[in-house]
Amino acid sequence: MRTYSLIISFLLFCLSGHAQVTEPSRQPWYVPEHAVLQTAGGIGMIAGGVGYALGAHRRFDADVLIGYVPGTYTGDRAFGIFTLKGTYSPFTLPVDTHWQIKPLAIGALINYTPSQMLNRSRDDKYSYKNYYWWGSTVRLGAFLGGRVGYGFNTRTGRKRVASAYYELGTNDLYFVSLLTNTKGLALGQILTLGLGVKVDF
Amino acid sequence: MLQATLFGGVALLLSSCELLEFSPNDVRVSDTQQELTRKNLARLAAQPKPTGGDTLRFVFTTDSQRYYDELDPLVSSINQQRGVAFVLLGGDISDFGLSREMTWVQEKLDGLQAPYLTVVGNHDLVGNGRAAYQKLFGPLNYAFTYGDTRFILADTNGREYAFNGQVPNVPWLQQQLADTVGIRRQITVCHVPPFNEDFDPALTGPFARTLVQAPRLVFNLSGHIDKFGESEPYDDGVTYISGYSVQQRHYLLLTLWGQKHYKLDVIAY
Numbered sequence: 001m002r003t004y005s006l007i008i009s010f011l012l013f014c015l016s017g018h019a020q021v022t023e024p025s026r027q028p029w030y031v032p033e034h035a036v037l038q039t040a041g042g043i044g045m046i047a048g049g050v051g052y053a054l055g056a057h058r059r060f061d062a063d064v065l066i067g068y069v070p071g072t073y074t075g076d077r078a079f080g081i082f083t084l085k086g087t088y089s090p091f092t093l094p095v096d097t098h099w100q101i102k103p104l105a106i107g108a109l110i111n112y113t114p115s116q117m118l119n120r121s122r123d124d125k126y127s128y129k130n131y132y133w134w135g136s137t138v139r140l141g142a143f144l145g146g147r148v149g150y151g152f153n154t155r156t157g158r159k160r161v162a163s164a165y166y167e168l169g170t171n172d173l174y175f176v177s178l179l180t181n182t183k184g185l186a187l188g189q190i191l192t193l194g195l196g197v198k199v200d201f
Numbered sequence: 202m203l204q205a206t207l208f209g210g211v212a213l214l215l216s217s218c219e220l221l222e223f224s225p226n227d228v229r230v231s232d233t234q235q236e237l238t239r240k241n242l243a244r245l246a247a248q249p250k251p252t253g254g255d256t257l258r259f260v261f262t263t264d265s266q267r268y269y270d271e272l273d274p275l276v277s278s279i280n281q282q283r284g285v286a287f288v289l290l291g292g293d294i295s296d297f298g299l300s301r302e303m304t305w306v307q308e309k310l311d312g313l314q315a316p317y318l319t320v321v322g323n324h325d326l327v328g329n330g331r332a333a334y335q336k337l338f339g340p341l342n343y344a345f346t347y348g349d350t351r352f353i354l355a356d357t358n359g360r361e362y363a364f365n366g367q368v369p370n371v372p373w374l375q376q377q378l379a380d381t382v383g384i385r386r387q388i389t390v391c392h393v394p395p396f397n398e399d400f401d402p403a404l405t406g407p408f409a410r411t412l413v414q415a416p417r418l419v420f421n422l423s424g425h426i427d428k429f430g431e432s433e434p435y436d437d438g439v440t441y442i443s444g445y446s447v448q449q450r451h452y453l454l455l456t457l458w459g460q461k462h463y464k465l466d467v468i469a470y
Binding site: 040041043045067069073076081115121126127134136171174180181183184185189193194195 | 220222223227228267269273296297299301302305309327328329330331333336361363399
């Protein structure tokens with residue numbers, strides 16, 4: 001739990017701190033536009049990565065993250081989790097010259113946990129087909145969330161945004177569990193929460 | 202008012218702590234959701250036998266995997282039975298081997314008046330399920346004594362170990378069955394029965410012979426096949442009972458007395 005408080009403090013620190021000033025330059029398309037740091041949401045105790053803001057109004061974020069779950073929480077060896085995530089935020093509400101709110105975010109993700117600790121469900125152990133119809137290392141997820149951003153200009157006049165977001169979501173296996181048990185399970189039982197920050201490069 | 206807000210805030214923080222899931226395959230659960238085997242055995246040890254004389258009554262249900270809708274009716278039906286010392290769940294507690302699934306089942310079974318004990322199923326060993334089962338419930342092989350009866354619960358999910366010749370652990374089983382000091386009856390409990398194709402074929406013979414050699418064995422209980430049965434498949438005097446899965450909305454109420462006498466009631470719910 002102590003490590004966990006440290007991470008939360010770090011996230012808050014990232015949010016309050018300003019990004020470093022760099023020279024403005026026209027970057028090739030493949031250079032990522034922002035850095036991401038997230039805790040939980042099923043993609044790691046801590047997950048870091050980079051991403052792009054896409055579309056005419058930059059409403060769509062595409063991020064790639066690598067997450068870490070220490071052995072304390074896996075029962076043995078640490079997990080590495082590789083995640084691809086897409087988030088669509090249709091509205092931006094400006095609060096003042098600096099602050100902005102994106103009240104709604106809709107997103108989906110896919111991740112892969114290549115840990116040797118995970119007993120594979122897809123290696124045809126069982127003769128009958130599709131006995132284990134799901135994969136134990138690949139998860140699909142979906143979420144709703146929101147984001148608060150702080151815009152600022154660097155000394156060279158480049159505009160940047162640092163933002164904090166939350167994502168309330170679930171994964172395919174939890175969703176199937178709820179779908180087939182409308183009386184025995186409640187929506188709240190299948191939810192996961194992710195908290196993170198994004199800072200423009 | 203301030204106090205209420207404070208309590209609300211703390212409650213929100215605690216619940217969001219559970220929401221903050223690192224991975225569905227992690228085994229991060231609250232203290233009350235851990236070591237259920239040890240805790241239920243302690244409860245059982247402290248509980249006077251609810252039936253008189255040498256009579257012992259318990260419930261056998263199995264394969265709760267993703268049948269949450271059926272668990273509340275199961276729990277309320279069992280709670281209406283008289284003299285139930287404990288409930289045995291024959292494995293496949295979860296469907297995907299995820300710790301959160303196991304906690305969903307725990308939350309339902311917390312409603313039972315009697316303590317409950319589990320044996321590990323093949324679905325509980327998928328993904329990181331083995332670590333989850335060990336943390337949330339306990340050992341994969343264990344034994345306990347209640348009402349002069351020795352219950353021996355063994356992992357028989359050989360296919361999950363690629364039939365490595367070590368699951369079930371026959372030497373351990375022999376050792377447990379050999380220890381008969383103060384024991385009037387013996388009952389073995391497992392998930393995959395030896396006559397099923399998911400049982401390590403190299404160990405079917407040794408397993409069955411081990412049970413034949415146990416003079417105080419009343420019967421073997423198993424799950425996995427979703428088909429009730431009570432038979433002597435090897436014509437060796439050993440009775441094998443396969444239980445109803447939770448989905449089938451039936452369970453077994455077993456009453457033992459004397460040395461090998463028992464009554465089997467099928468209860469629908």
